[in-house]
Every structure is written in structure tokens, then in C-alpha cells.
Amino acid sequence: MSKPHVLVIGSANIDLVTRVPRCPKPGESIIGLSFSTVCGGKGANQAVAAARLGAETYFAGCVGDDAFGALQRETLGREGIDLSRLKTHPVESTGTAVILVAEEGQNSIVVTPSANYGITPADIQDMTPLIARMDAITIQLEIPLETVEAALRKARELGVLTILDAGPAQKVPQSIVEVAGIVSPNETEAEAMTKVRVESIEDAREAAFRLMHQGAREVVLKLGKMGALYMSANEWFHVPAYEVKPVDTVAAGDAFTAALGIAWQAGSPLEAIRFANAAGALATLKEGAQPSMPAREEVDRFIYERGR
Ligand SMILES: Nc1ncnc2c1ncn2[C@@H]1O[C@H](COP(=O)(O)OP(=O)(O)OP(=O)(O)O)[C@@H](O)[C@H]1O
Ligand SMILES: [Mg+2]
Structure with missing residues (x-):
């Protein structure tokens, strides 16, 4: 079987993570406990996941002409990802997320998109021949919405499959919901899109139903430890999560989305969602975003051992 070709269109950020005893009050200075610089952004995370899951992976986005941009290129390049569609912005800096991880629990995060807004509908137009060759495209909402819509359209x-990861949470224009192949929000994103608070499978079904009513063709809701829910015009079903003891659930959704893109054409929606649930579950077993993305062999072994 030939490798699936997957294009990820989205954000590349550098996460600047400081561990602190507690978050400072306005005007206050405190001493941090440790600091690290980590590659992130939903788009870059999904590209890394797709590459490790065995796809011929292309990443389209925009970074700054700075050290963080160079770091992203180097990191994504090391995964074997094609970066010919990764632009460098002439003035804006690479997107960042400044993250305070407080010992007492609450985290504070400031995301500054900067160069991520440099990928435009004109870039999508230029990518037409590449898009035509893809088996699947995954896309998120950390780049301009007009670019998202142009790509989906x-x-x-x-006739290429698209998966819209509806993060970060926001009210998504109907013109985007209608043109996406698969609309895939998590619980908070589903609530932002439908006003249904998702705390049970019943709630998830109602939220998915409302997304269908907004014009979605197929919906895959990500439900954390409850697994996922599928809905189309003909059917709906819930696929329970694999039971694991999570260490850090950050970017489980990105592993899930990438896995869905890879598996969708190969079998039924049920099989693809099981594969994605396994990738998501495995991503919770390691700390960090990109370091926790599982390889294809790990997912296959996990599914074999768990007997689906
Ligand atoms: N605690 C868990 N136990 C088992 N599987 C999990 C758990 N958390 C996540 N998963 C798997 O990963 C998938 C995606 O996780 P989740 O619903 O948390 O996405 P998300 O909120 O978009 O994550 P993020 O945005 O942090 O990447 C779930 O649908 C599920 O299959
Ligand atoms: Mg997510």
C-alpha cells in the first residue's frame, strides 16, 4: 500500500514555557522555577503527528524571519516533512505562546499569532496542483478564517477530503462549516459552535446534530476520555476511548486529527475513528505536544494488544 499524502495547513508557534509557583498579580515580579522553548502550534503538531503515523506530509504555514522560525523549520524538517509551502514573513515574528504553568494548578497562556496570519487565500490558489494530489488535508483555526475557507473550498x-479541527474555540461562520469535509471540534469548541454544553454522549449527539443543521456533511466530535462521536446524514455512533492513565493530554486532539486524516480513506469511519482514538490515547501517555506524538508502529501495536 502506498503512503497516504497529507497536507496540513495551519499554525506553527514556539511555546515559551515557564514553571512558576503561582501566576504573578498585575505589576508583580516573581521568580520562575524553570524555562523551556518547545515547538508547537496546532498545525505544526498535526504535521509531526501525520509524519510519524506514516504519511507523506506537507506543511503549509508562515513563520517569521527569526531564530524561532529557523527552529520550527529545523524541527519539522527533521521529521521528514515537506516545507516547500512554509513561508517566511518579511516583518512579522514567528507565532508564540507564552505559557505560565503554575505549581498550584492554574495555567496562564498568551498566544500571539503574528506570522501565522501571513498565509493567505492567494497562497491556497498557488497550491492548487499540490492540493489536487492529496489524500487528506487537515486545517485548524489559528490562521486567517478567509484562508481556511479558501482551502476548504x-x-x-x-474532491479532496478535508478535516477541520475547530480549535481554538470560537463561533465558526456557517460558510466554513458547510464547505468542510469533516467538522471536528472538541467539547469546548463544539459548545462555542452550537451553544450545547457537552458533558455526556447525549449532549455530544445534540451538538453534532446542530452542526449537521448548520450544514456540516460529517461530524467527528473529540470527547477526551469519552472517546469520539460520529454523525453523518445517515447515521451516528459513539466510539469509546481506550482506557489509559494520562500523563499530559496536551495535543491528544492533534494526534487524533492527523490519524483521522490518514485512516479515513483506508476503511470505514468506525475503523478510522478507532485508529484516531488509539493515536489520541497514546499521545496522553507522554509529556509535551510534539514529543508525545506516537509512531505508526506504536498505534498498530496498541490496537493489536487492546484487541481493537
Ligand atoms: N484521558 C483520555 N483517555 C483516553 N483517550 C483520550 C484521553 N484524552 C484524550 N483521548 C483521546 O484523544 C482524543 C482527542 O482528545 P481531546 O478530546 O482531549 O482533544 P482536544 O481537546 O482537541 O485536545 P488538544 O486540543 O489538547 O490537542 C479523544 O477523542 C480520545 O480519543
Ligand atoms: Mg484540539
Whole structure:
């Protein structure tokens, strides 16, 4: 079987993570406990996941002409990801997330998109031949919405599957919901899109139903330790999560989305969602975003051992 071709269109950020005893009050200075610089951004995370899961992976986005941009290129390049569609912004800096991880629990995060907004509908137009060759495209909402819509529309014209990871949470225009192949929010994103608070499978079904009513063609809701829920015009079903003891659930959703893109064409929606649930579960077993993305062999072994 040939490798699936997956294009990820989205954000690349550098996470600047400081561990602190507690978050400072306005005007206050405190001493941090440790600091690290980690590659992140939903787009870059999904590209790393897709590459490790065995896809021929392309990443389209925009970084700054700075050291963080160079770090992203180097990190993504090391995963074997094609970066010919990763732009460098002439003035804006690479996107950052400044994260305070407080010992007492609450985290504070400031995301500054900067160069991520440099990928435009014109870039999508330029990518037409590449898009036409893809088996799947995954896309998130950390880049301009007009670019998201242009990409979804172009892929639809060309008959290419798209998966819209609806993060970060926001009210998503109906014109985007309608043109996406698969609309895939997590619980908070689903609430932002439908006003249904998702705390049970019943709630998830109601939220998915409302997304269908907004014009979605297929919906895959990510439900954390409850697994996932699928809905189309013909059917709906819940796929329970694998039971694991999570260490850090950050970017489980990115592993899930990438896995869904890889597996969707190969079998039924149920099989693809099981594969994605396994990738998501495995991502919770290691700390960090990109370091926790599982390899194809790990997912296959996990599914074999768990007997689906
Ligand atoms: N605690 C868990 N136990 C088992 N599987 C999990 C757990 N958390 C997440 N998963 C798997 O990963 C998938 C995606 O996780 P989740 O619903 O948390 O996405 P998310 O909120 O978008 O995550 P993020 O945005 O942090 O990457 C779930 O649908 C599930 O399959
Ligand atoms: Mg997510």
C-alpha cells in the first residue's frame, strides 16, 4: 500500500514555557522555577503527528524571519516533512505562546499569532496542483478564517477530503462549516459552535446534530476520555476511548486529527475513528505536544494488544 499524502495547513508557534509557583498579580515580579522553548502550534503538531503515523506530509504555514522560525523549520524538517509551502514573513515574528504553568494548578497562556496570519487565500490558489494530489488535508483555526475557507473550498472543488479541527474555540461562520469535509471540534469548541454544553454522549449527539443543521456533511466530535462521536446524514455512533492513565493530554486532539486524516480513506469511519482514538490515547501517555506524538508502529501495536 502506498503512503497516504497529507497536507496540513495551519499554525506553527514556539511555546515559551515557564514553571512558576503561582501566576504573578498585575505589576508583580516573581521568580520562575524553570524555562523551556518547545515547538508547537496546532498545525505544526498535526504535521509531526501525520509524519510519524506514516504519511507523506506537507506543511503549509508562515513563520517569521527569526531564530524561532529557523527552529520550527529545523524541527519539522527533521521529521521528514515537506516545507516547500512554509513561508517566511518579511516583518512579522514567528507565532508564540507564552505559557505560565503554575505549581498550584492554574495555567496562564498568551498566544500571539503574528506570522501565522501571513498565509493567505492567494497562497491556497498557488497550491492548487499540490492540493489536487492529496489524500487528506487537515486545517485548524489559528490562521486567517478567509484562508481556511479558501482551502476548504479549493479541496472540495478538487474532491479532496478535508478535516477541520475547530480549535481554538470560537463561533465558526456557517460558510466554513458547510464547505468542510469533516467538522471536528472538541467539547469546548463544539459548545462555542452550537451553544450545547457537552458533558455526556447525549449532549455530544445534540451538538453534532446542530452542526449537521448548520450544514456540516460529517461530524467527528473529540470527547477526551469519552472517546469520539460520529454523525453523518445517515447515521451516528459513539466510539469509546481506550482506557489509559494520562500523563499530559496536551495535543491528544492533534494526534487524533492527523490519524483521522490518514485512516479515513483506508476503511470505514468506525475503523478510522478507532485508529484516531488509539493515536489520541497514546499521545496522553507522554509529556509535551510534539514529543508525545506516537509512531505508526506504536498505534498498530496498541490496537493489536487492546484487541481493537
Ligand atoms: N484521558 C483520555 N483517555 C483516553 N483517550 C483520550 C484521553 N484524552 C484524550 N483521548 C483521546 O484523544 C482524543 C482527542 O482528545 P481531546 O478530546 O482531549 O482533544 P482536544 O481537546 O482537541 O485536545 P488538544 O486540543 O489538547 O490537542 C479523544 O477523542 C480520545 O480519543
Ligand atoms: Mg484540539
